[in-house]
Amino acid sequence: MKPGQFTYHAPRSADEAVAMLAALSPQEGRVIAGGQSLVPAMALRLAMPAHLVDISGVAELARLAVEGDELVIGAAVTHSRFETSAVAGPLGRLLAGVARHIGHYPIRTRGTFCGSIANADPASEWCVVAACLGATMVARSARGTRRVAAADFFQGMLATALASDELLIEVRLPRLAAAARWGFYEFSRRPGDFAVAMALATYQLADGVIAAPRIAVGGVEDRPRRIAAAEAAIVGASPSAALLQAAADAAARAVAPIDEKAETVNYKRDVTRAAVRRALAAAAIAEDQRA
Amino acid sequence: MSGEIDINLNVNGRNHAVRVEPRRTLVDTLREQCGLTGTNAGCEHGVCGACTVLLDGEPVRACLMFAVQAQGRRLRTIEGLAEGDKLHPLQQAFIDHHGLQCGFCTPGFLMLAAGVLERRPDINDDDLREVLSSNLCRCTGYKNILKAVRAAADQMRGAKT
Numbered sequence: 001m002k003p004g005q006f007t008y009h010a011p012r013s014a015d016e017a018v019a020m021l022a023a024l025s026p027q028e029g030r031v032i033a034g035g036q037s038l039v040p041a042m043a044l045r046l047a048m049p050a051h052l053v054d055i056s057g058v059a060e061l062a063r064l065a066v067e068g069d070e071l072v073i074g075a076a077v078t079h080s081r082f083e084t085s086a087v088a089g090p091l092g093r094l095l096a097g098v099a100r101h102i103g104h105y106p107i108r109t110r111g112t113f114c115g116s117i118a119n120a121d122p123a124s125e126w127c128v129v130a131a132c133l134g135a136t137m138v139a140r141s142a143r144g145t146r147r148v149a150a151a152d153f154f155q156g157m158l159a160t161a162l163a164s165d166e167l168l169i170e171v172r173l174p175r176l177a178a179a180a181r182w183g184f185y186e187f188s189r190r191p192g193d194f195a196v197a198m199a200l201a202t203y204q205l206a207d208g209v210i211a212a213p214r215i216a217v218g219g220v221e222d223r224p225r226r227i228a229a230a231e232a233a234i235v236g237a238s239p240s241a242a243l244l245q246a247a248a249d250a251a252a253r254a255v256a257p258i259d260e261k262a263e264t265v266n267y268k269r270d271v272t273r274a275a276v277r278r279a280l281a282a283a284a285i286a287e288d289q290r291a
Numbered sequence: 292m293s294g295e296i297d298i299n300l301n302v303n304g305r306n307h308a309v310r311v312e313p314r315r316t317l318v319d320t321l322r323e324q325c326g327l328t329g330t331n332a333g334c335e336h337g338v339c340g341a342c343t344v345l346l347d348g349e350p351v352r353a354c355l356m357f358a359v360q361a362q363g364r365r366l367r368t369i370e371g372l373a374e375g376d377k378l379h380p381l382q383q384a385f386i387d388h389h390g391l392q393c394g395f396c397t398p399g400f401l402m403l404a405a406g407v408l409e410r411r412p413d414i415n416d417d418d419l420r421e422v423l424s425s426n427l428c429r430c431t432g433y434k435n436i437l438k439a440v441r442a443a444a445d446q447m448r449g450a451k452t
């Protein structure tokens with residue numbers, strides 16, 4: 001349980017971090033942000049980086065701010081910053097509601113939003129949020145800065161579009177409309193554990209019918225994604241128990257669980273069905289009427 | 292360098308000048324270089340919370356940080372909780388409510404609870420349960436830990452007003 005040897009680097013600016021990554025990534029160098037996934041992997045010797053570029057102390061990366069219609073989340077922003085609404089409106093409340101499901105408080109004081117996205121665990125709550133809301137990931141390297149849409153960013157279990165010399169400098173989340181509905185449901189064996197399955201749903205009600213639905217599932221496939229069949233089941237209809245059940249059934253059919261055993265696959269489908277139905281049921285209750 | 296480097300750690304208000312490899316975790320450094328063995332190392336990969344210390348007032352897992360990362364920050368460990376011979380209300384409450392048996396998890400629970408109560412003296416029972424679920428105890432069954440922290444919280448609040 002002792003990490004292997006590495007050389008430690010503490011850049012003072014984002015530019016310096018990017019320059020370090022350009023020089024060190026070919027020599028097994030990588031970023032450490034909160035260390036809450038990387039250090040356990042190092043303790044287990046699943047990861048043996050030769051150089052660590054520590055971005056946790058770079059003040060400019062701790063920025064969490066609204067720019068136009070987006071919430072911009074810098075690479076050093078910790079999970080715990082979201083526990084009290086980070087931004088006014090439903091997006092802030094959604095993020096606060098979801099943050100509580102990430103590990104435990106002492107994990108959230110160190111772990112970062114962008115670190116979760118870069119790590120791309122299939123059961124990461126933030127990855128589900130990014131996939132559901134259509135986040136934009138901003139990657140910077142000495143070669144330049146590029147933006148990657150969530151649908152292209154997550155490429156499989158712990159696999160993303162990031163190149164080894166790229167710093168995920170920020171993630172941009174589109175703000176939700178003031179009247180947007182949202183609901184999140186996660187099932188895990190114990191509170192704080194990684195999810196067996198989770199679902200996030202948002203939509204708007206226009207003249208009593210559902211518009212612009214987004215339903216994403218995590219913890220089931222090798223990456224989180226929106227489930228088009230479930231969204232199609234509710235768009236243009238007015239919310240009812242039967243409708244939510246139809247969407248949940250559609251999601252359970254649409255997912256391809258990564259487990260190989262038939263009983264686990266069936267179990268994951270069942271939990272997916274329940275998670276989608278409960279997320280939609282939560283969304284159906286207007287925020288000001290929730291307990 | 293992956294060789295040893297000189298760092299300064301501020302622990303319980305005292306400066307510790309130590310020489311460590313960058314891969315040295317904070318918990319190992321506290322125990323072996325600073326001689327502060329009150330903080331325990333359990334799982335060493337973030338699951339159990341035995342190593343919990345306060346970093347600028349916030350509870351963190353000391354096994355998931357390298358000592359080099361704690362430079363320039365204020366650390367508090369179990370050794371800094373009592374004032375001389377006077378136990379911290381949390382320590383007394385753990386004794387009074389049988390919040391410990393073997394005691395291995397106790398320093399971690401005390402630092403977790405101290406960090407949270409300082410920030411949220413009015414924390415409600417549900418949130419307190421959620422926070423205390425961060426750490427593992429194989430002996431007590433948690434009920435008495437919860438009782439002890441609740442009692443200390445009430446006492447600390449009473450003492451202030």
Ligand SMILES: Cc1cc2nc3c(=O)[nH]c(=O)nc-3n(C[C@H](O)[C@H](O)[C@H](O)COP(=O)(O)OP(=O)(O)OC[C@H]3O[C@@H](n4cnc5c(N)ncnc54)[C@H](O)[C@@H]3O)c2cc1C
Binds near residue numbers: 031107113123124336
């Ligand atoms: C006990 C325990 C329980 C947990 N439970 C959960 C849970 O329920 N849900 C959950 O989602 N997570 C959970 N986690 C993981 C936690 O949320 C991590 O904080 C998160 O996965 C990674 O963020 P980090 O900042 O700690 O990244 P690090 O551990 O520092 O890095 C993780 C990986 O991402 C890379 N990386 C980090 N930041 C960047 C960046 N800006 N650009 C490029 N690459 C980068 C690193 O090189 C590394 O490969 C848990 C962890 C522990 C120890």
Ligand code: FES
Binds near residue numbers: 332
């Ligand atoms: S020793 Fe640090 S969490 Fe178990």
Ligand code: FES
Binds near residue numbers: 393395396428430
């Ligand atoms: S008292 Fe023994 S582990 Fe908690």
